[in-house]
Amino acid sequence: MRVLIVSDAWTPQVNGVVTSLQALMSELRGMGHEVKLLSPTDFRSIPCPTYPEISLAWDLWRVGPAIRAFQPDCIHLATEGPLGWAARRWLDKRNLAFSSAIHTRYPEYLSTRCPWIPLSWGYAYLRRFHRSSQAVLVTTEHLRSEFSNWGIQRLKLWRKGVDPRLFKPLEPREVGADPVFLYVGRLAPEKNLEAFLSLDLPGIKRVVGDGPQRQALQHQYPQVEFTGYRHAEELAREYQQASVLVFPSLTDTYGLVMLEALACGTPVAAFAVRGPLDVLQQGITGFMHEDLGHACLQALKLSRACCAAESASQSWQVCAQEFLAEQPWLDAELQQQLA
Numbered sequence: 001m002r003v004l005i006v007s008d009a010w011t012p013q014v015n016g017v018v019t020s021l022q023a024l025m026s027e028l029r030g031m032g033h034e035v036k037l038l039s040p041t042d043f044r045s046i047p048c049p050t051y052p053e054i055s056l057a058w059d060l061w062r063v064g065p066a067i068r069a070f071q072p073d074c075i076h077l078a079t080e081g082p083l084g085w086a087a088r089r090w091l092d093k094r095n096l097a098f099s100s101a102i103h104t105r106y107p108e109y110l111s112t113r114c115p116w117i118p119l120s121w122g123y124a125y126l127r128r129f130h131r132s133s134q135a136v137l138v139t140t141e142h143l144r145s146e147f148s149n150w151g152i153q154r155l156k157l158w159r160k161g162v163d164p165r166l167f168k169p170l171e172p173r174e175v176g177a178d179p180v181f182l183y184v185g186r187l188a189p190e191k192n193l194e195a196f197l198s199l200d201l202p203g204i205k206r207v208v209g210d211g212p213q214r215q216a217l218q219h220q221y222p223q224v225e226f227t228g229y230r231h232a233e234e235l236a237r238e239y240q241q242a243s244v245l246v247f248p249s250l251t252d253t254y255g256l257v258m259l260e261a262l263a264c265g266t267p268v269a270a271f272a273v274r275g276p277l278d279v280l281q282q283g284i285t286g287f288m289h290e291d292l293g294h295a296c297l298q299a300l301k302l303s304r305a306c307c308a309a310e311s312a313s314q315s316w317q318v319c320a321q322e323f324l325a326e327q328p329w330l331d332a333e334l335q336q337q338l339a
Contacts, residue, residue, distance in 0.1 A: 002035075003035045003076070004035075006039075006063075007038070007078035008079040008082060009054075009079050013053060014186075016254065023316040027317055028324070036072070038067075043057035044057065051211075056081065060085075063086040063087050074329050074330065077099070078100075080129045098134065098328065099328060104253060108251035112251065134154060135328060136152060138157065139159060143254075144157060159319060160319055162260055167239065169265035169304065173240060178204055179203035180204045181201055181203065182246065183205075185208075187212070188213055191249050195292055201293060207226045209228075210229055239260055240266070243266070244300055246292070249275065254275055259279065263311045264308070266307060268286035269298070269299040283298075283302070286302070287302065
């Protein structure tokens with residue numbers, strides 16, 4: 001089958017959306033499917049205001065011809081950005097079916113950056129984008145219930161995975177005298193990083209990632225180690241050597257970094273909110289508490305072997321199979337519209 005994925009999020013961005021799509025495409029190709037991605041790298045683009053790492057495509061009139069040229073059997077819109085909207089409009093005009101996904105709590109992120117914008121406006125935006133999707137893929141049952149309450153329909157479960165060949169416990173593990181509290185992810189306001197960086201914790205605080213807040217946070221917290229991005233084996237090594245992964249976000253839909261850390265045997269400290277509540281087992285793979293510092297100290301006591309064992313059943317192969325099962329395949333009559 002010929003699978004087309006449209007995404008405004010792609011390299012050089014480093015985030016859960018990009019990681020998920022890279023893994024999905026690899027698995028689909030391994031199954032024998034032909035996969036094409038339409039991303040900002042295929043178009044002319046400009047840096048996103050306030051977040052230049054993100055590219056925004058602007059020659060959107062080229063989206064339709066690109067879809068037609070590939071002649072896909074199914075089409076998936078991964079993001080609600082300019083490319084996603086352009087593809088959606090083109091497909092709607094031709095009554096062509098597609099699936100979509102909600103990877104990000106866009107309304108909550110928007111309200112974090114622009115507090116004067118009501119949360120309901122962000123969800124109205126999501127409802128409009130996903131209204132004609134035949135399957136709106138979300139990561140957990142809790143998210144399916146929550147988004148349903150906001151009026152989004154045809155929600156389907158699509159769980160994320162982890163690569164066990166890369167993210168695995170390291171034995172023997174080098175353990176320093178001081179615990180290492182690690183954050184991995186974007187350095188942006190919606191990630192609530194200061195809730196972690198301002199804590200009085202023993203040992204070392206290390207931040208892996210980059211983003212618009214990095215310069216300000218490095219200046220404000222000179223005692224914290226900021227490494228920039230880490231990839232592949234280097235990223236796995238950071239998880240393996242950490243004592244605890246700290247996940248301070250209050251607005252993530254899931255938090256793929258938690259799965260990666262657990263696969264390396266590293267417990268997680270977090271607030272008791274959606275994302276951590278869907279990934280962690282309290283007192284086994286992580287500790288969640290309204291006092292994040294308390295959660296960090298309690299997570300130090302957890303078994304690394306239990307963390308690794310509990311994450312072993314989640315793979316990208318299962319993720320790809322669930323993705324395919326929810327796709328609306330174009331029949332011969334609809335395929336003729338692309339000819």
